[in-house]
Amino acid sequence: MSEVLKVSDLRVGFGRRGLFGKAVEVLHGVSFGIAAGETFGLVGESGSGKTTIGRAVLGLVAPSAGTIVLNGVPIDDLRRRRRLAREVQVVFQDPYTSLNPAMTIEDILSEPLRVHGMERGAAARRVADLLDRVALPADAGRRYPREFSGGQRQRIAIARALSLEPRVIVCDEPVSALDLSTQARILDLLIEIQDTLGIAYLFISHDLAVVRHISHRVAVINKGAFVETGTAAQVTEDPAHPYTRRLLLAAPVPDPARQRERRAERHRLADAAPA
Template sequence: MSTPLLAVQDLVVQFPGRRGKVTEVIHGVSFDIAAGETLSLVGESGSGKTTIGRAILGLAPVSEGTVTFREQTISNISRARRRKIATDIQVVFQDPYSSLNPAMTVENILVEPLEAVGVEGGRARVRELLDAVGLPAGSARRYPREFSGGQRQRIAIARALALEPALIVCDEPTSALDVTTQARVLKLLKEIQLSTGVAYLFISHDLGVVNQVSDRIGVLYQGKIVELGEAHQVSTAPRHLYTHQLQMAAPVADPRKQRERRAERLKLLAAARAAP
């Protein structure tokens, strides 16, 4: 069995609360991601999925357990060591309107991460990056405010690709977009993965979305992974009651099909509750 690109083992994340009490939000989570694979973490708001992503990125504390990348521990490492792996692990955030500096041109936005790690000739790569995400070369001279939400997210993806990372953490990258634009961005992510071999940790509250992009899916509930498996299995034959509930919550365009699906899921839920 090949060594995973990223491995999260028994991850616990705690935050200080009132009167000195500690609040534990992630409870012993374990999973791994292979090179070129998409693993999605799906769960409702507050389930802890974004906190896991932030712990991997070094933006949230790891209280217990380990995060390893290419067999090297990266949890709770120094800022200097974190900067060294910045070329290999990048992120695309949820909101394309706030994740880009409005005072910078697209060219400067794309060059910034390259200059931060001392890569020379970064400006020559701008056209290549824009082409990779389907934006014209003239976009380089414009500002984020001149683009639509979907175009801004393409710019954010281009910025994440600038350092040719092995892993991109995609934190709800389509939730702020309309359905049509969402589909285009998901298609773009898949095309980029096929051409570059990048791996994704895809974080979402929408099981319907992750079904389109995932190789495997982990279902998160109250800070724990309650189901982890191949995407087809989780989406068509889920084993956990909470996964069934997420299935019923996913929107369907046809109202009749939506009613039929919910009726079917309710029967499955009743059977699950009745089982010993």
């Protein structure tokens, strides 16, 4: 299986200040690969380092060690961002701040195309295709982000990510800010796009149920290191690591009777484990 994205022993440190300041390492060497058409889910709590992995792949933070290879080409040089842009794109969590409020949807979607040399007419046609692709009305292009609901904005963000036909899309909590019924629709849209275009997703979320629904393989991350990696079924139904088990049991399920059992089991687990 050919991997479009390969991350090996990635380390990231933050916050070195002054001459004698020490960097705090937030990622302690993580490795994984993603094949074309595959979703690699990354689950963890806040501060686990999951977002930092995504930002390193996007070239938004510089790794302190390790390699990131995109399609066979190492991307250790951040100055090659413009070429990187064609290969890897992003959908962020918050659809309210990830779209520039001062630009129309048409401008937001056509800007990456124009920057990469597409002429105006072709860009306009591509924008129309993209809006259709994410099931937004054709006249959406003339409007501003504030005129759309959270779910619709996330569709716009997905269209923007698709515009340069990337091989990899980093999805950083793309549905956490959405209503439950909207969440399912956006996830299904992402899956459908993946099935047609064969894009690889690095899917980052705190929500195991969401990750399980869209990911082929899942890694659980805690304090900057993977604690467990496996297929979605393995990790979410038969977790090997106690941390994964804790995470799994902590998420409440919408069934009062089952939730009562899980709660009791969680308490048993907590009592058994040293604090």
